[in-house]
Amino acid sequence: MSPITTQFTSESESTQVPVKILLLGSGQSGKSTILKQFGISDAHDEFKCGIFSNTVDAMRTILEMMPQLDITADPRNEEYCAIIYDIPATVEIDCFPREISHAIKMLSQDPGVWEAISRFSEFQLLDSAEYFFDSIERLAAENYIPTMEDILHLRVKTTGVYRKELEFDGQALIICDTSGERCERKKWVHCFPGTAAVFFLVALNDYQKVLEEDESMNRMNDNFELWSTVINTEQLKSAKFILLFNKLDLFIRDFRVEIFSAFFPDYISWKTSTELFTELFTDGNEALKALAFLRLKFLSKVDSEREVHTYEVSATDTDQFRGKHLPGYRATIYTVQQIF
């Protein structure tokens, strides 16, 4: 049995007494994606429409941002830009018209579009944009049925609180998935009574982004403030806390030490002294050093008597969730199932 459920089971009178778990964290930290890992076991047709809208919306956002970023698309792709612009904003399609999928395919090969994607920190771009663009031919196939991986990449903003009852590893659980958007966080308080554990999610790549609802606020700073508030909340004093550092795949893929150290000016001196005095960093992976630093930053906001478990995950990674070891990752990385 996994570490968290083992604790709950030994403490609760019976495995049939449901254990209440809250998923908290800022918008897009991956709360609903974690929950999907428990709720969906197979491919599902009903997610098609959302996947198509995510794909079209992401391409439209990029095209709309390109003039502001001073980037132009290849003039030969103008007709494809026009096709994307012509799709009504609220369109609900459950299969990709050939014309649209072809336009997305051609545009996703445009160097201007690539450049805009590489400057994702300057605007609000869906983390799954590249995943969907890379999969466009498969998504547009006549007999397409979304895979588990597609569904995990789908972004649907949560509103209010979504409560799910399930049995996991023989233990009855009630999982409350909340909305992380600032204006929705006041609703969290209604879920606090009876909470056994809080899973607080932080998207590791947030240091490169600003909030959608307040573009003057860096998302990592918002995470620090939110974490300090939540961990010190009186009504959650007896709950166990699990700090989940999510989007490890994107953090490692996009890690740039100069951006990270510009955001955390004390990082380089910390790294240098840690390298001198410990053997922690023998594998030389820069992103994992930064991860160790971030973990300390978050834990520094916690009272010394308080126990907090930390894990790093990629909530969309089905290979990881099948328990495979990923090369270059530390052996201590758990799957979400293992953590529960």
Ligand SMILES: Nc1nc2c(ncn2[C@@H]2O[C@H](COP(=O)(O)OP(=O)(O)OP(=O)(O)O)[C@@H](O)[C@H]2O)c(=O)[nH]1
């Ligand atoms: N690549 C990658 N994408 C992720 C990961 N976790 C979540 N995502 C994507 O990030 C987006 C946001 O995830 P959600 O689970 O909807 O985030 P949330 O915390 O529920 O957001 P709100 O409902 O707005 O509070 C989705 O498109 C997910 O597919 C991850 O570990 N890696």
Ligand SMILES: [Mg+2]
């Ligand atoms: Mg959600």
